[in-house]
Amino acid sequence: MLHRVAVTSFPKSEIKILLLEGIHPVAKEAFATEGYSVEALSGALGEAELAERVRDVHLLGIRSKTQVTPAALAEARRLLSIGAFCIGTNQIALRAATRHGVPVFNAPFSNTRSVAELVIAEIVILSRHVGDRSREVHEGVWRKVAVGSHEVRGRTLGIIGYGHIGSQVGVLAESMGLRVLFYDTASKLPMGNNRSVPRLEDLLPVSDFVTLHVPETPQTKDMIGSEELAIMKPGACLLNASRGTVVDIGALAAALKSGHLGGAAIDVFPEEPERNGAGFESPLRGVSNVILTPHIGGSTEEAQEAIGREVSTSLIKFVNTGTTAGSVNFPQVELPLSRDAHRILNCHRNVPGVLRDINKIVSDMNANIRAQVLSTDQDIGYLVMDLDQDVAQDVRNGIAALDTNIRTRILF
Numbered sequence: 144m145l146h147r148v149a150v151t152s153f154p155k156s157e158i159k160i161l162l163l164e165g166i167h168p169v170a171k172e173a174f175a176t177e178g179y180s181v182e183a184l185s186g187a188l189g190e191a192e193l194a195e196r197v198r199d200v201h202l203l204g205i206r207s208k209t210q211v212t213p214a215a216l217a218e219a220r221r222l223l224s225i226g227a228f229c230i231g232t233n234q235i236a237l238r239a240a241t242r243h244g245v246p247v248f249n250a251p252f253s254n255t256r257s258v259a260e261l262v263i264a265e266i267v268i269l270s271r272h273v274g275d276r277s278r279e280v281h282e283g284v285w286r287k288v289a290v291g292s293h294e295v296r297g298r299t300l301g302i303i304g305y306g307h308i309g310s311q312v313g314v315l316a317e318s319m320g321l322r323v324l325f326y327d328t329a330s331k332l333p334m335g336n337n338r339s340v341p342r343l344e345d346l347l348p349v350s351d352f353v354t355l356h357v358p359e360t361p362q363t364k365d366m367i368g369s370e371e372l373a374i375m376k377p378g379a380c381l382l383n384a385s386r387g388t389v390v391d392i393g394a395l396a397a398a399l400k401s402g403h404l405g406g407a408a409i410d411v412f413p414e415e416p417e418r419n420g421a422g423f424e425s426p427l428r429g430v431s432n433v434i435l436t437p438h439i440g441g442s443t444e445e446a447q448e449a450i451g452r453e454v455s456t457s458l459i460k461f462v463n464t465g466t467t468a469g470s471v472n473f474p475q476v477e478l479p480l481s482r483d484a485h486r487i488l489n490c491h492r493n494v495p496g497v498l499r500d501i502n503k504i505v506s507d508m509n510a511n512i513r514a515q516v517l518s519t520d521q522d523i524g525y526l527v528m529d530l531d532q533d534v535a536q537d538v539r540n541g542i543a544a545l546d547t548n549i550r551t552r553i554l555f
Contacts, residue, residue: 323336
């Protein structure tokens with residue numbers, strides 16, 4: 144009988160972790176402290192190389208450039224979980240990960256302040272045409288003018304997407320004297336004097352600055368196109384630090400060149416280079432009063448360290464206890480540890496009768512269930528079960544033999 148539930152059945156030293164894209168060292172340190180074997184690479188991997196590298200990996204950590212495709216997941220025979228060390232998870236084939244019994248964790252909170260601060264800074268820079276003035280001075284041109292340069296105080300900021308980042312932008316903007324309106328498809332509690340509007344069409348014509356903070360979904364693709372740009376307030380500025388697919392870049396370039404819009408700040412693009420270096424192309428290059436940044440909204444040392452801690456903590460909890468709280472593609476389960484018990488984790492297809500079949504296996508072996516939690520979504524069920532008797536291997540084999548089984552493992 145086990146005397147310490149912290150000792151997992153699979154030796155921690157044999158758990159292999161692959162971290163890509165220069166994830167903050169604090170994550171590697173956390174995994175190493177647990178006794179895991181960690182390899183960290185500075186760049187992203189293409190599909191073929193990723194598929195080759197993940198065959199014997201138990202945990203995979205990525206940022207936004209690595210595409211975890213169904214083909215790569217099919218090769219990941221030992222993969223237990225994926226950590227997206229960022230907010231977005233659209234670079235991961237979530238349905239395929241779920242089908243393989245692989246929960247995905249991200250960092251929905253850690254870089255919100257960094258993105259919000261950049262947006263506020265860009266609002267001021269756009270209002271003062273600082274980007275153009277800086278470029279001119281670098282080119283040896285002295286052009287001290289006040290025409291077209293304004294304070295942001297008293298102006299109106301429209302926020303599209305009032306989640307963690309959007310609401311923080313609203314708080315910071317209000318403290319600087321901006322009037323803040325926001326539009327969100329879900330009902331959200333306003334912060335301070337921020338005020339919601341019922342429709343996007345109510346926000347665009349009255350906002351001097353419009354900033355986007357929405358996820359990438361079929362509904363948000365090209366949500367700001369030529370029609371939406373046309374009803375924006377003349378001279379207004381558009382900011383996007385969310386996802387590159389939500390703005391029609393060609394239509395935005397046309398609206399800027401025509402003079403209808405007064406400026407833009409774009410941090411994300413429909414297609415982004417896989418690695419740093421020359422070769423980036425965009426219709427927005429060279430357009431007056433346009434700030435282009437290489438997806439750095441959350442790229443501060445503070446944010447990357449916080450993300451490293453947040454995601455590594457989630458992955459460690461999953462490996463050590465089976466907890467899926469915070470997973471973006473798995474039912475949420477968190478069962479307190481039981482002393483001197485054996486824990487079994489099971490992911491199965493969500494069809495009627497699975498729990499009945501599992502409990503029959505346990506009952507037939509005269510085992511006592513100390514604790515049991517099952518949570519389901521439309522596709523899968525996730526079960527965490529603690530047993531008294533030392534029959535975990537037999538129970539595990541019985542559950543794994545069920546037609547509904549996706550993955551079953553003994554944790555300890």
